[in-house]
Amino acid sequence: MILLGRYAMSRQSFVVDTSASPHALLRPLPLQGVTIRDHFWAPRIATNTQVTLPSQYAHCEETERIANFRRAAGNEEGDFVGLFFNDSDVYKWLEAVGWNDAISDSPGLSVIRDKVVADIVAAQRTDGYLNSYFTKERSDDRWTNFDLHEMYCAGHFFQAAIAICRTSGARTALDAACKMADHIDATFGPASDGKRPITDGHPEVELALVELYRVTKEQRYLTLADFMVSVRGANQLGNQKFDNLYYQDHKPYRDLHDVVGHAVRMLYLAAGATDLWLETGESALKAAIDAQWHNMTQKRMYVSGGVGSRWHGEAIGDDYELPNPTAYTETCAAIASVMWNWRLLQGTGDAKYADLMEWTLYNGVMPGLSVSGNEYFYQNPLENDGTHRRSAWFGCACCPPNVARLLAQLGSYVASVDSQSLWIHTYMQGDIDAAGSGLDAAVSVATEYPWDNTVRITVTRGGQWTLRTRVPSWASGATVTVGGVRQNAEPNTYVALRRAWQVGDEVVLVFPMQPRLIMAHPSVINNNGRVAVARGPLLYCIEQVDQSMPVASLRIDPRTQWAEAAGSVALGAHTLLHAKGYSTSTPDDALYAPWRHDARQPVRLTLVPYHLWANRAAGAMTVWIPLA
Numbered sequence: 001m002i003l004l005g006r007y008a009m010s011r012q013s014f015v016v017d018t019s020a021s022p023h024a025l026l027r028p029l030p031l032q033g034v035t036i037r038d039h040f041w042a043p044r045i046a047t048n049t050q051v052t053l054p055s056q057y058a059h060c061e062e063t064e065r066i067a068n069f070r071r072a073a074g075n076e077e078g079d080f081v082g083l084f085f086n087d088s089d090v091y092k093w094l095e096a097v098g099w100n101d102a103i104s105d106s107p108g109l110s111v112i113r114d115k116v117v118a119d120i121v122a123a124q125r126t127d128g129y130l131n132s133y134f135t136k137e138r139s140d141d142r143w144t145n146f147d148l149h150e151m152y153c154a155g156h157f158f159q160a161a162i163a164i165c166r167t168s169g170a171r172t173a174l175d176a177a178c179k180m181a182d183h184i185d186a187t188f189g190p191a192s193d194g195k196r197p198i199t200d201g202h203p204e205v206e207l208a209l210v211e212l213y214r215v216t217k218e219q220r221y222l223t224l225a226d227f228m229v230s231v232r233g234a235n236q237l238g239n240q241k242f243d244n245l246y247y248q249d250h251k252p253y254r255d256l257h258d259v260v261g262h263a264v265r266m267l268y269l270a271a272g273a274t275d276l277w278l279e280t281g282e283s284a285l286k287a288a289i290d291a292q293w294h295n296m297t298q299k300r301m302y303v304s305g306g307v308g309s310r311w312h313g314e315a316i317g318d319d320y321e322l323p324n325p326t327a328y329t330e331t332c333a334a335i336a337s338v339m340w341n342w343r344l345l346q347g348t349g350d351a352k353y354a355d356l357m358e359w360t361l362y363n364g365v366m367p368g369l370s371v372s373g374n375e376y377f378y379q380n381p382l383e384n385d386g387t388h389r390r391s392a393w394f395g396c397a398c399c400p401p402n403v404a405r406l407l408a409q410l411g412s413y414v415a416s417v418d419s420q421s422l423w424i425h426t427y428m429q430g431d432i433d434a435a436g437s438g439l440d441a442a443v444s445v446a447t448e449y450p451w452d453n454t455v456r457i458t459v460t461r462g463g464q465w466t467l468r469t470r471v472p473s474w475a476s477g478a479t480v481t482v483g484g485v486r487q488n489a490e491p492n493t494y495v496a497l498r499r500a501w502q503v504g505d506e507v508v509l510v511f512p513m514q515p516r517l518i519m520a521h522p523s524v525i526n527n528n529g530r531v532a533v534a535r536g537p538l539l540y541c542i543e544q545v546d547q548s549m550p551v552a553s554l555r556i557d558p559r560t561q562w563a564e565a566a567g568s569v570a571l572g573a574h575t576l577l578h579a580k581g582y583s584t585s586t587p588d589d590a591l592y593a594p595w596r597h598d599a600r601q602p603v604r605l606t607l608v609p610y611h612l613w614a615n616r617a618a619g620a621m622t623v624w625i626p627l628a
């Protein structure tokens with residue numbers, strides 16, 4: 001149960017506010033418009049408030065990330081400690097606390113929030129510049145190396161300031177953010193304006209500037225975001241370690257038709273460019289975005305929704321380069337993909353973006369966080385020998401607070417409106433009230449999704465409007481029943497139901513959830529002869545702790561009769577799958593032996609949702625299972 005915060009009754013907090021975006025088909029719901037009471041997400045969100053955010057604050061203090069601001073302000077003795085972009089971790093944590101304020105009454109966090117904001121703002125220079133690394137003896141190095149994440153940190157500060165302002169009304173951080181944005185705007189831009197036409201090394205500020213424009217209506221911030229996207233392709237950033245492609249600086253953004261280079265940078269850039277398109281409607285920008293999305297989903301994305309094939313450069317690979325044990329698939333890249341797909345969904349109302357957003361949320365992002373809420377994966381391999389375990393924190397700690405802010409924002413991704421319709425994108429038990437978005441409509445949702453196949457939507461405020469509710473791409477044979485009449489529903493679409501709704505009217509959706517096998521394109525050579533298993537919106541894997549024989553020896557019978565069972569409550573309610581399989585071996589454990597078709601014994605395989613792996617005893621895991 002999410003308790004409404006003390007600000008909730010008076011404020012309407014939009015996370016990505018496309019309410020006035022000329023080219024957005026959909027408008028968002030405020031966080032206060034969605035109450036989540038389900039058995040999957042509500043416990044995760046409660047853990048975020050009670051465990052994740054307090055423990056992350058402790059890590060930020062222990063690692064001197066917040067002390068860096070106090071030192072930069074001259075309020076504490078000592079020099080900067082840690083990585084040059086450590087400010088950004090504090091900002092992301094602060095953003096998470098900001099959104100969390102709208103959905104949870106946690107006064108302790110609010111007190112800390114205000115203290116941290118005071119520490120940050122005190123470190124701002126008189127010209128508006130803010131970055132705790134580039135102070136004191138390093139102040140002369142400001143804006144000299146554009147791979148040192150000054151813009152990236154600024155962008156995360158803007159987002160934190162926006163979250164705090166939209167949820168609490170406090171403007172201290174937002175005023176400081178505008179001062180920093182004004183400083184950047186005065187310094188960077190077209191040479192014809194007498195400014196420095198540089199390309200920044202780590203995109204992020206683009207989407208933050210568009211949101212800053214949305215909250216302040218200051219046109220200069222939108223113009224600056226456009227400049228930041230448009231200046232790319234000058235081949236300025238390449239160096240001895242990484243080439244221009246790594247930085248997405250090898251060609252102009254509007255000519256970029258693939259997703260390339262550093263995965264998180266690429267996907268933040270795409271999300272920022274999409275924000276820009278929502279405001280400008282520029283067709284050349286949208287054409288590039290569409291081509292990039294197609295390239296990602298058809299050639300460069302893992303079956304989990306994760307992106308990033310290479311450890312070197314945390315980079316996206318070539319087409320079909322998707323190795324499983326060495327997958328990089330940074331948690332931040334999956335989050336960036338969710339952010340990108342959300343913006344595309346708001347622009348188009350196309351179910352394919354909601355489908356990938358939901359899939360990536362469950363299977364790309366959630367593996368990054370332990371059930372306990374205080375351990376994290378940075379990389380999310382699809383196969384492992386059991387040595388990859390979550391950590392309580394990282395020296396480079398971008399992922400932990402990124403997960404925290406996404407969980408705090410989650411309610412904003414459930415539904416949208418247009419002038420006539422309530423759109424439901426993903427299913428969580430709870431209440432949806434669109435009044436804060438200008439549509440006089442409200443429903444309650446009862447479901448055990450993603451485990452159960454039935455969703456009941458009950459109208460709680462009637463009227464003449466259209467309910468547009470999504471049928472997932474995997475839901476072949478889906479049905480929708482309204483007014484006692486059942487009809488088939490096409491997968492990967494929104495079912496549109498327009499009528500004069502009465503309170504108590506019920507819509508029942510049934511999404512068949514039998515386990516299914518997924519094959520990969522044959523050019524993904526490491527997946528040849530293997531299948532992945534999914535049920536509903538969840539990807540499954542086999543983990544050693546559940547098997548009687550070594551994971552590496554296991555094969556699955558594709559004609560298996562599936563059995564479903566409830567998994568250990570310690571991991572939260574979930575459904576396990578059992579399948580017929582085989583374990584192979586060589587005589588006497590020989591490295592090589594003559595092949596024999598009977599060198600295998602039948603076994604019963606147990607599959608667990610991939611997002612839950614590595615929460616129990618360490619052991620091997622694989623998503624792609626060899627066929628028997």
Ligand SMILES: [Zn+2]
Pocket residue numbers: 330331332333378397398399400402
């Ligand atoms: Zn990260």
